[in-house]
Amino acid sequence: MRAGIATPEFALSNDGQLLVLDRFDFVEREDGSIERLGFEDIAALAGLRVRDTLSDRKYQGSYQAIAELLKQLQLPCENLQRFFEQVAFSVMVRNGDAHLKNFGLLYRSAADAWLAPMYDVVTTSIYRYTRYEGGPELEDKTMALKLLRGRRQTRAYPTSDELMAFGRSICSVAKPETAMQNIAQAMTETLQQAKRDERIPSALRSAMSTAWEAGMAYANLDRMRCGVG
Template structure:
């Protein structure tokens, strides 16, 4: 959601057995996203789609939904730093815009094939990361997340200063096609030269770029489609307003049908 979501950096401060989140004077370990006036229920939507990602086996950053005075806010834990007593371990984390030497304003340029090349070039576990990346593109299509641009993928150090990088846990997952129904694009970046009218065969062709066999890709697609009922159940149980739930469920039904062929 470009330029829409407000973000506050927070630190978890512990004293005398009590913990509280604070805005200032400490290194930050959390990011809080409150409600915005421009769009309805963004925190609820992000928490739902992140939970759906968890359910289908995607690695995600720690996340939760907070409520105060009847208002929801989405909170996530930073994975590029780790607090240990009086020390902080900092992990280098570079998004694909940086790795592709692009400016932030160029985050919608490129393609998912280009993203795959970035993983091949820099990841220290290319096979696992390529499989995870492919699953994220499939999943984003199913839930209407049409905002997976270059800055929404990152590589992160496996340990502080060791220079070995892997695909970071997923973050910033939203059902954009539901929140912004006027956005008709199904993908943020081209895949097989397409951002709209994407079909099952496009994902099978793209699998080759990711180094996946047709059999492996078909198994991943079949497994994701088979979890449709689980995704719908999560939607029904979520805090997302009912009319948005219905819209998302209809979209999931349509997109899984496309993948099923």
């Protein structure tokens, strides 16, 4: 939200244990009644039947393939820009779980559809995970889907130039660096504000702060500030 990216309205409970969100598929009309929008996640739109035993199918594919799908569906072009911002945000906060079910479309009809607000974004890189119950604990160092790196599609986090190239050439964003600067600025402000927020344990804040260093550097804010000043 602070980075200028649409999210559902949210609030953190006083004890810091619950994140409460408004539903983005319910819209209040002027007369107070509720309109229910349609919602399909990208896995469903791509025709993948992601079920319990096949749940790793949501990790198939690439951010480029999602962008191509959005183009194919002929959504108004600002949706591609918004998609780039959501991907850039996940890259920069080191969310390794931005898979096909964590992007979706809202719609009233086939001709009136748009990208849903950003949801389910977590700095997963500060947590360990296991592939199966009792399995070894693994570090989360990669993205959920592939992105072009040089000539190869890979899950490795892109450099800032690679992320900009994705924004420019795949998502047709004229100035991807502007979105990246807005995100970096918002991350800086968020870390500052978290210092004064007693709901955030200091160990968590410090782990997030370390995990976010690489992402904040994508915008080269320091270099730009020097350039301006």
